[in-house]
Amino acid sequence: xxxxxxxxxxxLGSLYALLAVGFSLxxxxxxxxxxxxxxxxxxxxxxxxxxxxxxxxxxxxxxAAAVVVSAAAGILTERIAFRPFRNExxxxxxxxxxxxxxxLQAGILLLFGADTKPFxxxxxxxxxxxxxxxxxxIEVFVIGISILLMIMLHLFIHYTRWGxxxxxxxxxxxxxxxMGISTNxxxxxxFCTASLLAGIDGLLAGAYYSAFYPRMGVAISLxxxxxxxxxxxxxxxxxxxxxxxxxxxxxxAAGYISASYRDVIAFTILIFVLLIKPSGLLGQxxxxxx
Amino acid sequence: MNTFVKKIAGLLSVGVLSIGLxxxxxxxxxxxxxxxxxxxxxxxGPFTGDNAEYGTEWKKGFDIALExxxxxxxxxxxxxxxxxxxxxxxxxxxxxVAQKFVKNDKIYAVFxxxxxxxxWSAAPIYQKAGLVQLAPNPSHPQLTKPGNYIFQLCxxxxxxxxxxxxLAVDELKAKKIAVIYLNTDFGKAVKDNVVTAAKAxxxxxxxxxxxxxxxxxxxxxxxxxxxxxxEVIVLGSYYTDGALIVKQARDLGIxxxxxxSSSVHSPALFQLGxxxxxxxxxxxxxxxxxxxxxxxxxxxxxxxxxxxxxxDTFATQAYDAIRLIANAINKTYEKNKKVTRQGIRDELASxxxxxxxxxxxxxxSANRQLENAKLYPIIAKDGKFLPYKK
Numbered sequence: 293x294x295x296x297x298x299x300x301x302x303x304l305g306s307l308y309a310l311l312a313v314g315f316s317l318x319x320x321x322x323x324x325x326x327x328x329x330x331x332x333x334x335x336x337x338x339x340x341x342x343x344x345x346x347x348x349x350x351x352x353x354x355x356a357a358a359v360v361v362s363a364a365a366g367i368l369t370e371r372i373a374f375r376p377f378r379n380e381x382x383x384x385x386x387x388x389x390x391x392x393x394x395x396l397q398a399g400i401l402l403l404f405g406a407d408t409k410p411f412x413x414x415x416x417x418x419x420x421x422x423x424x425x426x427x428x429x430i431e432v433f434v435i436g437i438s439i440l441l442m443i444m445l446h447l448f449i450h451y452t453r454w455g456x457x458x459x460x461x462x463x464x465x466x467x468x469x470x471m472g473i474s475t476n477x478x479x480x481x482x483f484c485t486a487s488l489l490a491g492i493d494g495l496l497a498g499a500y501y502s503a504f505y506p507r508m509g510v511a512i513s514l515x516x517x518x519x520x521x522x523x524x525x526x527x528x529x530x531x532x533x534x535x536x537x538x539x540x541x542x543x544x545a546a547g548y549i550s551a552s553y554r555d556v557i558a559f560t561i562l563i564f565v566l567l568i569k570p571s572g573l574l575g576q577x578x579x580x581x582x
Numbered sequence: 583m584n585t586f587v588k589k590i591a592g593l594l595s596v597g598v599l600s601i602g603l604x605x606x607x608x609x610x611x612x613x614x615x616x617x618x619x620x621x622x623x624x625x626x627g628p629f630t631g632d633n634a635e636y637g638t639e640w641k642k643g644f645d646i647a648l649e650x651x652x653x654x655x656x657x658x659x660x661x662x663x664x665x666x667x668x669x670x671x672x673x674x675x676x677x678x679v680a681q682k683f684v685k686n687d688k689i690y691a692v693f694x695x696x697x698x699x700x701x702w703s704a705a706p707i708y709q710k711a712g713l714v715q716l717a718p719n720p721s722h723p724q725l726t727k728p729g730n731y732i733f734q735l736c737x738x739x740x741x742x743x744x745x746x747x748x749l750a751v752d753e754l755k756a757k758k759i760a761v762i763y764l765n766t767d768f769g770k771a772v773k774d775n776v777v778t779a780a781k782a783x784x785x786x787x788x789x790x791x792x793x794x795x796x797x798x799x800x801x802x803x804x805x806x807x808x809x810x811x812x813e814v815i816v817l818g819s820y821y822t823d824g825a826l827i828v829k830q831a832r833d834l835g836i837x838x839x840x841x842x843s844s845s846v847h848s849p850a851l852f853q854l855g856x857x858x859x860x861x862x863x864x865x866x867x868x869x870x871x872x873x874x875x876x877x878x879x880x881x882x883x884x885x886x887x888x889x890x891x892x893x894d895t896f897a898t899q900a901y902d903a904i905r906l907i908a909n910a911i912n913k914t915y916e917k918n919k920k921v922t923r924q925g926i927r928d929e930l931a932s933x934x935x936x937x938x939x940x941x942x943x944x945x946x947s948a949n950r951q952l953e954n955a956k957l958y959p960i961i962a963k964d965g966k967f968l969p970y971k972k
Contacts, residue, residue: 293805293806293808293809296801296805296808297802297805300799300802301802304799398630401630405638406630406634406635407635407638407850408822408854410853410854410856414856414857419833419835421835426833426834426835497798501798501799501826502826502829502856503798503822503826503854505635505822506634507632508798510796511797543801543802544802545802546802546803546806547803547806548806550792551803552792554802555794
């Protein structure tokens with residue numbers, strides 16, 4: 293049972309992780325939190341699903357649609373909710389994104405209806421059976437894609453000029469500005485990256501559970517935010533490690549103690565880690581945020 | 583920028599206010615003449631939020647019933663009309679809506695609510711005001727305890743548990759069963775009643791696992807249940823979670839027989855669960871194998887109107903709910919030549935052998951629950967529910 297629970301937890305954690313790095317990226321660069329990230333995840337999922345259905349099963353184009361729509365939504369969010377308030381209270385963006393998240397949920401509910409939509413293809417056809425442990429092909433796919441995207445994100449941040457600008461901006465916006473970095477563009481790029489990851493994640497999660505519904509981003513984005521904080525918000529590796537461990541802790545808690553106490557146990561551990569190490573598992577000095 | 587935002591906010595609020603005022607004036611002018619011919623009913627249910635899909639089914643059932651009833655008219659040619667208020671089946675909102683409904687003396691009866699919790703939070707308010715509260719779906723055995731104005735339309739979990747445990751033990755010959763249930767009043771009622779009934783028959787309980795309404799990942803619970811190796815797994819779930827649970831169980835290589843309470847009886851189960859739900863046995867509140875005239879009529883209208891194969895439990899119960907109220911309105915009007923909230927309650931309470939769709943006939947017991955509630959075992963097979971025979 294242990295290996296099976298760890299596999300379950302890693303899959304769950306991978307789905308959290310793609311959202312968690314987005315929170316980390318945005319918070320690392322702006323020191324502000326977005327509450328509509330879960331809805332970007334959701335509209336990415338819906339645009340992917342409906343493109344796939346409309347094109348009769350074209351998965352790559354579905355993925356592309358999820359990426360484009362969620363990235364556009366992310367850039368728009370930045371323009372509406374963050375840019376006008378950059379030097380003011382972080383409460384304004386928080387409130388605006390809460391409002392945005394409610395309107396996006398209601399909008400999708402009105403457009404597509406309240407019922408849960410299935411993914412039109414059976415994605416768990418391939419199975420690997422190792423003794424008592426069953427790993428389905430989609431689980432390998434979810435974990436694989438998640439790790440691949442994380443590696444790409446890491447390379448992007450550490451080995452490209454845009455990544456360099458991103459790191460500079462996250463250290464000090466004013467200084468980066470003076471050095472000739474177009475910080476507005478860099479912040480938009482951060483939002484765009486965070487959002488397209490959320491959109492891909494949404495399509496993955498929807499296909500994995502075969503369930504697309506207007507509130508699909510609500511619970512998972514809160515867990516992802518918790519995972520990002522747990523691992524050290526502002527740090528990409530930290531967010532990833534935090535999200536994966538949250539997934540595994542949840543699965544083990546449900547498997548060995550009780551599913552009713554799953555969240556209680558997971559969040560108690562989280563609070564203890566933060567009490568002992570306020571910057572999170574892998575959180576470092578503020579200067580090295582992104 | 584800040585002042586700009588403030589200006590926009592100010593303009594918006596002025597706009598909203600004036601629209602509200604205009605709308606108020608518009609509807610006020612011709613209200614008196616129209617209202618005399620309309621009997622209003624309140625519907626407080628989950629039209630947005632986590633349970634919105636079930637509220638959508640309510641509306642479908644309501645609409646078909648209203649078309650039929652309003653073609654003839656009630657209480658000497660009046661029309662029925664529904665005032666919808668969204669509660670998201672949240673107990674707090676359900677109570678707020680109840681306050682609003684009881685104050686509106688044009689409303690003669692209310693459908694409220696989808697869950698046991700939200701039905702109960704509103705119950706004292708309806709009871710105090712003397713307004714009928716007909717709960718279409720909740721199945722808690724104690725649902726009608728808050729007072730004599732609350733009516734139940736679903737066979738209770740005590741009825742269901744008896745049928746489910748008989749099915750598991752006597753027909754499927756299970757020695758070990760496990761229960762997975764939604765951690766709400768509804769799910770716990772399924773679990774408690776099934777566990778008690780099964781233990782009384784000497785069956786071993788190999789696992790009891792709960793989950794939250796927002797959960798979509800049930801693999802942790804299922805992996806745990808797999809180690810207990812049960813022959814039958816009982817679901818206390820709605821169809822969305824039920825479908826996902828069965829699917830994930832099959833992915834994990836669990837081959838146990840699934841049986842579920844009537845709340846999974848919906849064609850949507852097949853869309854969500856695909857071939858994984860084949861073989862699942864559930865209880866239907868309506869008689870699929872030998873439908874009465876009322877059910878046949880409703881199914882036909884539902885299929886043609888909504889382009890679906892068959893109606894689900896929620897739409898069918900909503901359809902019956904309105905017809906029951908219309909029947910009570912007609913009876914009290916015949917006797918007293920007028921319609922009152924109290925009159926509707928009295929006639930509803932004395933409903934006897936009323937031909938219905940969700941049951942062949944409905945008779946209310948002294949507790950305002952179904953007397954002799956019948957449940958019909960059905961098995962899911964290739965996208966259809968068929969009557970289950972051993």
